Amino acid sequence: MNQTFSIAMIGGDGIGPEVVAEARRVLDAALENEDATLRYTAYSLGTGHWLETGETLHDETLEKLREHDAILFGAVGADPQDKRIPSGVVERDLLLKLRFELDHYINLRPTRTYPGVSTPLAATDEFDFLVVREGTEGPYVGNGGSLRRGTEHEIATEVSVNTAHGVQRVVADAFNRAASRRGHITLVHKHNVLTHAGGLWRRSVEEHAARHPEVSWNYMHIDAATIHMVADPQRFDVIVTDNLFGDILTDLAGAVSGGIGMAPSASINGAGTAPSMFEPVHGSAPDIAGQGIADPTAAVLSAGLMLEHLGLNGAAGRIERAVITQLSEWAERSAGTALGTAERGDAYVSRIKT
Amino acid sequence: MNQTFSIAMIGGDGIGPEVVAEARRVLDAALENEDATLRYTAYSLGTGHWLETGETLHDETLEKLREHDAILFGAVGADPQDKRIPSGVVERDLLLKLRFELDHYINLRPTRTYPGVSTPLAATDEFDFLVVREGTEGPYVGNGGSLRRGTEHEIATEVSVNTAHGVQRVVADAFNRAASRRGHITLVHKHNVLTHAGGLWRRSVEEHAARHPEVSWNYMHIDAATIHMVADPQRFDVIVTDNLFGDILTDLAGAVSGGIGMAPSASINGAGTAPSMFEPVHGSAPDIAGQGIADPTAAVLSAGLMLEHLGLNGAAGRIERAVITQLSEWAERSAGTALGTAERGDAYVSRIKT
Numbered sequence: 043m044n045q046t047f048s049i050a051m052i053g054g055d056g057i058g059p060e061v062v063a064e065a066r067r068v069l070d071a072a073l074e075n076e077d078a079t080l081r082y083t084a085y086s087l088g089t090g091h092w093l094e095t096g097e098t099l100h101d102e103t104l105e106k107l108r109e110h111d112a113i114l115f116g117a118v119g120a121d122p123q124d125k126r127i128p129s130g131v132v133e134r135d136l137l138l139k140l141r142f143e144l145d146h147y148i149n150l151r152p153t154r155t156y157p158g159v160s161t162p163l164a165a166t167d168e169f170d171f172l173v174v175r176e177g178t179e180g181p182y183v184g185n186g187g188s189l190r191r192g193t194e195h196e197i198a199t200e201v202s203v204n205t206a207h208g209v210q211r212v213v214a215d216a217f218n219r220a221a222s223r224r225g226h227i228t229l230v231h232k233h234n235v236l237t238h239a240g241g242l243w244r245r246s247v248e249e250h251a252a253r254h255p256e257v258s259w260n261y262m263h264i265d266a267a268t269i270h271m272v273a274d275p276q277r278f279d280v281i282v283t284d285n286l287f288g289d290i291l292t293d294l295a296g297a298v299s300g301g302i303g304m305a306p307s308a309s310i311n312g313a314g315t316a317p318s319m320f321e322p323v324h325g326s327a328p329d330i331a332g333q334g335i336a337d338p339t340a341a342v343l344s345a346g347l348m349l350e351h352l353g354l355n356g357a358a359g360r361i362e363r364a365v366i367t368q369l370s371e372w373a374e375r376s377a378g379t380a381l382g383t384a385e386r387g388d389a390y391v392s393r394i395k396t
Numbered sequence: 397m398n399q400t401f402s403i404a405m406i407g408g409d410g411i412g413p414e415v416v417a418e419a420r421r422v423l424d425a426a427l428e429n430e431d432a433t434l435r436y437t438a439y440s441l442g443t444g445h446w447l448e449t450g451e452t453l454h455d456e457t458l459e460k461l462r463e464h465d466a467i468l469f470g471a472v473g474a475d476p477q478d479k480r481i482p483s484g485v486v487e488r489d490l491l492l493k494l495r496f497e498l499d500h501y502i503n504l505r506p507t508r509t510y511p512g513v514s515t516p517l518a519a520t521d522e523f524d525f526l527v528v529r530e531g532t533e534g535p536y537v538g539n540g541g542s543l544r545r546g547t548e549h550e551i552a553t554e555v556s557v558n559t560a561h562g563v564q565r566v567v568a569d570a571f572n573r574a575a576s577r578r579g580h581i582t583l584v585h586k587h588n589v590l591t592h593a594g595g596l597w598r599r600s601v602e603e604h605a606a607r608h609p610e611v612s613w614n615y616m617h618i619d620a621a622t623i624h625m626v627a628d629p630q631r632f633d634v635i636v637t638d639n640l641f642g643d644i645l646t647d648l649a650g651a652v653s654g655g656i657g658m659a660p661s662a663s664i665n666g667a668g669t670a671p672s673m674f675e676p677v678h679g680s681a682p683d684i685a686g687q688g689i690a691d692p693t694a695a696v697l698s699a700g701l702m703l704e705h706l707g708l709n710g711a712a713g714r715i716e717r718a719v720i721t722q723l724s725e726w727a728e729r730s731a732g733t734a735l736g737t738a739e740r741g742d743a744y745v746s747r748i749k750t
């Protein structure tokens with residue numbers, strides 16, 4: 043039985059299309075001897091597309107995207123120097139719109155060190171943890187406003203909205219993931235200040251902990267969590283946290299693990315009512331776009347997460363192992379930094395094929 | 397003319413009283429040949445006091461505190477294992493109440509490396525920046541609520557409140573500080589998502605920048621700021637940011653600069669309508685309390701910030717120089733870690749006296 047999956051491919055802006063192209067080659071290699079085929083449909087979206095057509099994300103495009111089994115995403119975002127593009131428009135009307143409309147309530151950001159790949163930390167101990175970030179609530183709901191804007195009496199508010207429905211489902215997912223990892227969960231919040239939202243999160247974790255005696259858990263304030271991420275990241279297994287704290291912690295995690303260029307992510311609709319999306323944590327990096335020097339590793343690893351999500355665990359494992367082996371080989375001969383995008387893609391492809 | 401300043405001294409819980417005692421000895425030494433005298437009044441506050449008396453911070457106590465010229469604060473907070481103390485009660489009803497009631501709108505957290513003192517970062521470049529955190533607004537206003545609590549329909553909200561008044565005054569202060577430092581400001585926010593609050597902050601910085609041609613500025617999202625804090629903290633001079641982002645960034649800053657045990661802070665009422673407060677960033681560390689091993693450096697440096705605030709710049713400079721010289725001497729003979737609280741205090745005192 044040959045399974046066919048239909049994949050929406052959104053390269054986006056800057057280095058996005060470059061890294062996604064390599065991810066696709068790696069996917070094809072990983073599936074060569076599998077009874078599974080990916081069929082790609084490319085969608086042009088992002089700031090470039092917006093400048094040309096005025097579309098950030100039309101409802102018709104969204105409806106088409108819904109029909110796919112998964113979305114492979116590069117990166118979007120304008121050159122900050124480009125004054126034609128209003129700040130935040132593609133972020134909100136495209137990226138966040140996708141997360142909210144497709145109900146991507148589980149934002150997964152696995153973080154690990156790779157043998158031989160240096161990190162900015164002096165300590166060289168390895169670590170491997172998973173951040174499960176909520177993706178559809180918190181301060182990201184766009185529920186703010188301003189009054190007397192531009193006057194000395196201006197008031198601007200932002201409302202963080204948190205529901206039992208929204209918190210329970212992501213906490214449940216985090217416990218399941220912890221159970222199949224090292225069995226530990228850290229809830230990160232700021233419940234000494236944000237008492238209402240923090241209370242809801244905390245009670246939700248307590249309830250799930252009662253149902254999962256095999257999983258231990260602890261609580262950490264977001265400020266303290268940044269200290270531990272720098273001082274002893276080994277202590278983390280699964281971190282579950284809200285949308286904004288997750289945003290902050292995962293960039294920090296990317297930094298301490300050796301570079302945001304290697305950090306993959308998955309935005310998952312755990313109920314299966316819409317396609318999930320897989321994308322590097324890094325942005326569109328307009329400063330290095332078009333030069334063929336962007337590191338495709340994060341996109342390749344995100345593609346691996348996509349295969350895992352589609353149930354193609356064998357192929358997913360091949361991608362991950364190829365990346366790990368190749369990165370450590372490059373590290374041994376100090377070659378990593380000088381390599382181009384395609385050269386890296388080639389190397390991953392041939393590792394998979396051997 | 398001998399000036400006399402009246403100082404409220406709040407040791408608090410855990411290691412708080414231990415480190416404040418050393419700070420006081422250092423203050424006395426620094427003022428020995430100055431025409432200035434500090435008169436101390438001790439206040440018993442914190443979780444220990446709450447357990448004994450039921451007081452977190454009575455209005456009468458607050459009124460007495462208002463009469464002082466400054467407040468020297470240790471740390472408060474219960475042992476997390478101690479189930480008699482409801483989570484967050486001293487944080488909100490004492491610490492945050494002081495900040496809000498005394499209108500401590502400028503929360504200063506200078507961060508620097510010290511020669512010879514190691515940091516968790518592999519790169520050994522020195523850095524020296526100042527975080528100016530807003531202290532009376534943002535998500536800290538306690539403006540949240542919950543509905544259908546404890547049911548599957550629970551909704552919990554937290555409202556971040558930001559006013560032109562509140563933002564302008566702290567931004568103005570940050571520009572003044574930048575002008576007397578290296579002349580650069582970084583605004584940290586998340587205006588691509590928190591558009592209303594972020595817009596107010598951004599416009600406020602733009603307006604002040606127009607009045608300060610000698611100060612350059614840039615903008616950074618909070619998530620990106622955590623990356624730079626780990627990757628190239630040298631790039632920062634003055635960071636101005638909101639209450640929650642400042643909380644997160646300054647713990648991270650404390651961590652990357654070589655330990656939260658050395659990070660001082662000042663909560664300043666810039667209008668002079670109430671006393672400002674000076675305290676270490678670290679907490680009460682119940683696990684090491686009473687053993688005489690807590691590092692008093694952060695408290696000593698906070699005391700130095702207090703002298704500066706009182707206009708006693710000569711004495712303030714003596715404290716800072718004593719700490720720097722002493723830390724690098726300890727580092728040279730790798731002695732730092734084994735020293736006790738009083739031993740460190742002694743060393744700072746004798747440095748100042750020579």
Ligand SMILES: CC(C)[C@H](C(=O)O)[C@@H](O)C(=O)O
Nearest residue numbers: 133134137138289588589619
């Ligand atoms: C681009 C931005 C809206 C987004 C976020 O804040 O979630 C990004 O930082 C991320 O982490 O995916």
Ligand SMILES: CC(C)[C@H](C(=O)O)[C@@H](O)C(=O)O
Nearest residue numbers: 234235265487488491492643
């Ligand atoms: C104790 C807590 C309320 C406080 C804060 O969040 O401001 C602390 O973390 C700080 O940074 O001073």
